[in-house]
Amino acid sequence: MTKLLIMLLVALPGFNASAQTQEEKGLTIALEVDRRDSGWGDFQAQMGMLLRNRHGEESLRQMRVKSLETADDGDKSLIVFDEPKDVKGTALLTFSHKVKDDDQWLYLPALKRVKRIASRNKSGPFMGSEFAFEDLASQEVEKYTYQYIRDDELDGKPVFINERYPASKYSGYTRQLVWVDQKEYIPLKVEYYDRKNALLKTLIFKSYRQYLDRYWRADEMFMENHQTGKSTLLTWKDYRFGTGLKDSDFTRNSLKRMR
Amino acid sequence: MHALLPVLLLSLAAGNALAWRLAGNMAMESRVFFQQPLDASQYGADYSVSMEPEFSHQWDDDRQSLVFRPFARLDRHDDERSHWDIRELQWVYAGDGWEARLGVGRIYWGVTEAVHLVDIINQTDLVENIDGEQKLGQPMVKLSLEEDWGTLDFFLLPGFRERTFPGEEGRLRSHSRVEQDLVEYESSAGQRHVDYALRWSHYIGEWDMGLAWFQGTGRDPLFRPGFTRKGELVLAPFYEQTSQASVDLQATLGEWLWKLEAIYRNGLEEDYYAFTGGFEYTRIGILDTAADLGVIAELVMDERGDQAATAFNHDVFLGLRWTANDAQSLTVLAGAVVDWENGSTLLNLEASRRFGQAYLFSVQLRSWLHIDPEDLQYIFRQDDYLQVELARYF
Numbered sequence: 001m002t003k004l005l006i007m008l009l010v011a012l013p014g015f016n017a018s019a020q021t022q023e024e025k026g027l028t029i030a031l032e033v034d035r036r037d038s039g040w041g042d043f044q045a046q047m048g049m050l051l052r053n054r055h056g057e058e059s060l061r062q063m064r065v066k067s068l069e070t071a072d073d074g075d076k077s078l079i080v081f082d083e084p085k086d087v088k089g090t091a092l093l094t095f096s097h098k099v100k101d102d103d104q105w106l107y108l109p110a111l112k113r114v115k116r117i118a119s120r121n122k123s124g125p126f127m128g129s130e131f132a133f134e135d136l137a138s139q140e141v142e143k144y145t146y147q148y149i150r151d152d153e154l155d156g157k158p159v160f161i162n163e164r165y166p167a168s169k170y171s172g173y174t175r176q177l178v179w180v181d182q183k184e185y186i187p188l189k190v191e192y193y194d195r196k197n198a199l200l201k202t203l204i205f206k207s208y209r210q211y212l213d214r215y216w217r218a219d220e221m222f223m224e225n226h227q228t229g230k231s232t233l234l235t236w237k238d239y240r241f242g243t244g245l246k247d248s249d250f251t252r253n254s255l256k257r258m259r
Numbered sequence: 260m261h262a263l264l265p266v267l268l269l270s271l272a273a274g275n276a277l278a279w280r281l282a283g284n285m286a287m288e289s290r291v292f293f294q295q296p297l298d299a300s301q302y303g304a305d306y307s308v309s310m311e312p313e314f315s316h317q318w319d320d321d322r323q324s325l326v327f328r329p330f331a332r333l334d335r336h337d338d339e340r341s342h343w344d345i346r347e348l349q350w351v352y353a354g355d356g357w358e359a360r361l362g363v364g365r366i367y368w369g370v371t372e373a374v375h376l377v378d379i380i381n382q383t384d385l386v387e388n389i390d391g392e393q394k395l396g397q398p399m400v401k402l403s404l405e406e407d408w409g410t411l412d413f414f415l416l417p418g419f420r421e422r423t424f425p426g427e428e429g430r431l432r433s434h435s436r437v438e439q440d441l442v443e444y445e446s447s448a449g450q451r452h453v454d455y456a457l458r459w460s461h462y463i464g465e466w467d468m469g470l471a472w473f474q475g476t477g478r479d480p481l482f483r484p485g486f487t488r489k490g491e492l493v494l495a496p497f498y499e500q501t502s503q504a505s506v507d508l509q510a511t512l513g514e515w516l517w518k519l520e521a522i523y524r525n526g527l528e529e530d531y532y533a534f535t536g537g538f539e540y541t542r543i544g545i546l547d548t549a550a551d552l553g554v555i556a557e558l559v560m561d562e563r564g565d566q567a568a569t570a571f572n573h574d575v576f577l578g579l580r581w582t583a584n585d586a587q588s589l590t591v592l593a594g595a596v597v598d599w600e601n602g603s604t605l606l607n608l609e610a611s612r613r614f615g616q617a618y619l620f621s622v623q624l625r626s627w628l629h630i631d632p633e634d635l636q637y638i639f640r641q642d643d644y645l646q647v648e649l650a651r652y653f
Contacts, residue, residue, distance in 0.1 A: 051586050053586065057586075059586040059587075059616070060616060083616060084588075084613055084616045084617065084652075085282075085616060085617040085652035085653060086284070086588075086613055086617065086618075086619040086650070086652040087588075088282050088652065089282060101513070103462070103511075111367055111392060112365045112366065112367045113367040114367075115370075116370075116462070116467045116509055116511050116516075117511070118511055118513065118514055118515070118516060118541055122543070123543055123544055124543045124544070124549075124551060124584060125549050125584040127588075128549075128584055128585050128586040128587070128588060170513070170514075170543075172544065246355065248355050248356050248405060251405055251410075252410070252460075252462075253358055253403055253405060253410060254353070257321075257324065257351060257353055257358070259280055259282075259315045259317060259324065259326075
């Protein structure tokens with residue numbers, strides 16, 4: 001928090017913008033994005049994924065998501081699968097962290113087994129989709145370093161184009177370009193560059209909706225893989241904030257209770 | 260269990276039917292054996308169908324739930340493999356930081372892949388699969404407390420379940436076969452002996468750990484020769500009273516998982532320890548694809564050595580796990596368990612893939628090589644087989 005205040009004082013436009021480096025401005029934007037999306041407490045929602053390959057064949061995933069904001073660390077989340085049917089009841093518990101790798105447990109209902117899994121939250125695909133675990137993980141400021149590129153326009157809206165570099169060695173990317181809405185400080189588009197620095201994927205956020213008069217959430221996130229021709233349309237439904245979730249709803253025991 | 264059935268029927272009858280969730284699967288399975296059986300009465304190819312629906316209902320802001328999961332298999336040849344079971348019939352109450360479970364359920368303990376040493380609450384449903392991962396429902400009262408210093412589970416286990424064994428026509432059995440009607444117990448209470456167990460589990464950073472204690476009727480039977488009324492020589496299972504202390508540990512370090520399970524067990528004739536442990540190393544995105552490749556290596560040691568009641572007494576498991584991470588979730592696990600003293604080798608291949616949104620196709624291939632007559636797997640020397648299954652989930 002102190003760090004945030006100092007950064008804002010140093011970096012707010014009009015104070016001494018001229019002295020600000022591209023890196024400082026990039027970090028300032030990321031901190032403001034984070035600040036405006038803080039304090040939501042908890043939410044529950046339904047998430048759908050429509051996977052499409054280059055031949056147009058489709059496959060559907062349905063899951064329920066619970067998430068709890070944690071003050072000094074990354075968020076806690078619990079995902080339970082409803083579709084495909086053979087993984088129904090499979091649940092994933094994630095304790096995300098600001099710097100170190102996230103802790104993750106997978107519950108396999110057929111064996112009633114809870115497995116601690118390796119740092120898959122990085123480059124591995126999530127459920128065969130074009131979203132990697134790291135794309136869906138809690139987007140903590142500390143997970144990247146930043147560089148502001150330029151101001152631009154996207155669909156008529158003024159945006160900052162901000163470049164960010166993953167801190168984790170397990171990340172599948174060298175860099176990402178993020179189009180940030182200048183008014184609301186929300187991401188509108190992300191380009192992902194692979195380890196060879198070639199354009200891999202583009203993510204477009206659509207149909208933003210405001211909750212609790214403050215927090216913006218996109219109804220749709222469309223990820224397109226330029227190298228394979230595959231795409232995934234992620235849809236969010238039935239967002240509910242302030243549902244009273246507690247730490248005890250995010251334990252290894254609670255995983256086994258998910259239906 | 261008898262107390263829960265009326266509750267279940269009442270709530271079904273009370274018009275809650277719409278709030279019940281349905282899950283589970285039905286499946287067709289075929290097994291083909293490549294060699295002549297040791298006994299002419301045993302089948303060469305087998306077919307079976309199985310069903311395992313799950314009905315669950317949650318209420319009281321999801322604090323309470325009721326789950327009913329029956330299972331049944333109908334087998335073309337093996338009368339003992341045609342069987343049914345209540346895998347789960349359980350009422351669950353989740354408090355803030357505690358949880359109670361009452362009824363029939365399944366508990367899994369442990370971390371390793373090849374051999375599951377510490378997992379003792381449920382009896383093995385051996386006719387389902389010789390890998391020991393299919394279990395019979397166990398009646399239990401379970402109380403869990405979640406504290407800052409870990410989770411404490413208390414178990415009261417009334418009602419013992421006997422291990423299932425293949426019938427006369429079945430493959431993958433001993434010669435002589437096991438006759439369950441001749442079962443004997445060390446305890447005069449027999450099947451009604453009440454067992455108990457206690458487990459503490461926790462995680463600290465990269466470390467997940469568990470300590471457990473079990474006291475009661477051992478799940479692994481000993482065998483004594485006996486005769487049926489027709490005068491057939493068979494093996495009679497004998498269940499002794501046992502106590503088991505166990506530890507399981509996993510370190511999750513980047514791409515490496517380090518695992519250990521160890522038990523100290525006290526039985527009628529001897530005390531012994533056994534342990535299994537090793538690593539799983541996974542490379543993500545191999546050869547610029549979305550696929551992962553994992554290498555698994557685990558050792559199994561049993562203090563009793565050649566006298567152990569398990570074939571896995573001084574063995575090493577080496578395996579490769581390939582996960583395509585595609586839309587159909589194709590995975591392949593190929594491995595071998597080798598006894599480093601007598602050279603007996605079990606080759607194992609498992610693969611599965613989804614079709615559409617609800618069908619899962621899976622294949623298992625098992626083959627035994629250089630099986631030493633002293634090795635307990637000697638009974639499987641003519642039982643190399645391929646199993647294919649198509650399951651419809653709902």
